[in-house]
Amino acid sequence: MSKAIVISQPGDSSAMQWQDIELAPLGANQARIKHTVVGFNMIDTYMRKGLYPVELPAVLGVEGVGVVEAIGADVSHIAVGDRVAYMTREPGAYAEQRNVDAMRLVSIPDGISDEVAAASFLKGLTVWALLTESYSVKAGDNVLIYAAAGGVGSLMCQWAKALGARVIGVVGSGAKVALAKQYGCDEVINRNEQDILATVKTLTNDEGVQVVYDSLGAATFETSLDCIAPLGSMVSFGNATGAVPPFNILGLAARGSLKLVRPQVFAYVEKREHLERGAAALFDMIQREKMRVEISQRIPMPEAAKAHDTVESGNTTGATVLVL
Numbered sequence: 251m252s253k254a255i256v257i258s259q260p261g262d263s264s265a266m267q268w269q270d271i272e273l274a275p276l277g278a279n280q281a282r283i284k285h286t287v288v289g290f291n292m293i294d295t296y297m298r299k300g301l302y303p304v305e306l307p308a309v310l311g312v313e314g315v316g317v318v319e320a321i322g323a324d325v326s327h328i329a330v331g332d333r334v335a336y337m338t339r340e341p342g343a344y345a346e347q348r349n350v351d352a353m354r355l356v357s358i359p360d361g362i363s364d365e366v367a368a369a370s371f372l373k374g375l376t377v378w379a380l381l382t383e384s385y386s387v388k389a390g391d392n393v394l395i396y397a398a399a400g401g402v403g404s405l406m407c408q409w410a411k412a413l414g415a416r417v418i419g420v421v422g423s424g425a426k427v428a429l430a431k432q433y434g435c436d437e438v439i440n441r442n443e444q445d446i447l448a449t450v451k452t453l454t455n456d457e458g459v460q461v462v463y464d465s466l467g468a469a470t471f472e473t474s475l476d477c478i479a480p481l482g483s484m485v486s487f488g489n490a491t492g493a494v495p496p497f498n499i500l501g502l503a504a505r506g507s508l509k510l511v512r513p514q515v516f517a518y519v520e521k522r523e524h525l526e527r528g529a530a531a532l533f534d535m536i537q538r539e540k541m542r543v544e545i546s547q548r549i550p551m552p553e554a555a556k557a558h559d560t561v562e563s564g565n566t567t568g569a570t571v572l573v574l
Contacts, residue, residue: 254309254345255554260300263555271309273349278322281352283334285316287368288343290547290557290570291401292465292488297341298558301489304341310554311343311572313372315364318355325352333358335529337372339516344554346574353522356529362536369569370405370543372515374532375525376487377406379518381413382531384511385461385483389414392459394450394477396466397490398435399426401569406463407433408541418453420446420470422564429567433542446470450477461485468492480506487513544568 252273257265276282294310296302318332328334334355342348358367381387393410397403398419410417411434419435421427422442430438439449450459458479464470465488475484484502486494502508519525535541546568549557557570 252345252347253552254342255311255551256307256309257298258307260298260306263298263558265298266310266555266558268552268554271345273347276320276322276349278324279352280322280349281318281325281328281334281355282320283314283316283336283348283350283355284319285314285343285346285348285551285574286364287315287574288551288572289313289315289368289370289372290554290561290572291372292490292561294341294344295558295562296489301493309342309345311341311345312339313337313368314343314348314350315358315368315371319347321352328352328355328357333364333367335367335371337375337516337519344551344572346551354525356525359533359537362533365545365548365571365573366536366543368571369401369545370532370536371529373402373405373569374535374541374543375519375528376402376515377409378528378531379513379515380406380463380485380487381409383518384485384487384513385509387413387415387461391415391461392418392454392457392479394418394420394459394462394474395435396420396462396464396470396474397422397488398430398433398438399567400465402465402488404429404433404544404568405541407435409535410434411436412535412540418450418459426567433544441470446473447476454479458482463487466491467494471497475501475505475508478505478508481508482506483509483511485511485513545571547571548573550574 419430467489469491547570
């Protein structure tokens with residue numbers, strides 16, 4: 251038996267219950283992981299609320315870090331005792347133990363702690379996919395990044411700066427402006443006090459930015475499109491303010507033949523070689539100290555509801571991890 255955070259129906263954080271679960275027998279291509287730290291991600295809240303439907307009852311969580319306890323008969327690239335990180339499309343990480351497809355597991359290099367790995371693996375691979383695959387950021391690009399002091403945003407700003415971009419961050423409070431600058435932003439817009447579009451136009455001499463990375467969704471989608479220079483790109487990758495409503499594609503042509511991408515990181519790491527390439531790039535950024543992973547909340551796994559409530563309040567910065 252193992253314990254896990256389980257939801258039986260969509261709802262608020264009260265739907266999350268810490269209870270016993272029974273693990274299935276280990277498959278030939280699987281490994282059993284004893285979690286030490288599990289990363290919190292906004293997708294966990296989308297699944298909890300039913301925005302992203304999951305089969306119920308469900309154990310939440312899509313990334314974890316821990317030690318390999320057992321391996322299936324056909325597993326050869328990892329061994330019992332290895333420290334590993336993983337991310338999966340299917341939830342199940344908010345648990346003491348989990349059986350995982352061994353091909354999703356990546357060994358954690360020495361010098362990177364379990365907490366840092368858990369706080370950065372899915373978010374860091376998301377940033378890798380966004381900055382190099384969804385749109386390839388180039389030196390000199392004007393890049394607009396929302397939630398610049400948040401878990402994903404803080405990593406993205408640092409990585410984009412390392413690529414040579416001019417980073418314009420958007421934050422939701424004055425208290426986060428200084429943090430966003432610490433994460434590499436050249437300019438920071440407080441969206442509660444400043445007009446995003448007018449400020450972007452001023453900062454870019456009316457040209458606009460080459461790419462927008464919008465994690466807020468419904469509340470900012472149209473504004474984000476208006477911030478983009480002709481032939482630029484819109485990368486809409488989150489729903490923090492709700493899902494983007496139906497959109498007339500002709501609006502892209504009217505704004506200067508824009509490109510619109512709605513990525514999800516799992517598609518970019520579906521193949522093992524892509525997963526390894528992204529993980530290597532992420533760990534290299536951390537080990538070379540080009541990217542600092544800020545952990546703002548460390549919450550015991552049984553109290554995972556507290557993590558959801560606090561992050562959804564919009565009052566956090568950096569990453570949140572659940573510890574066991």
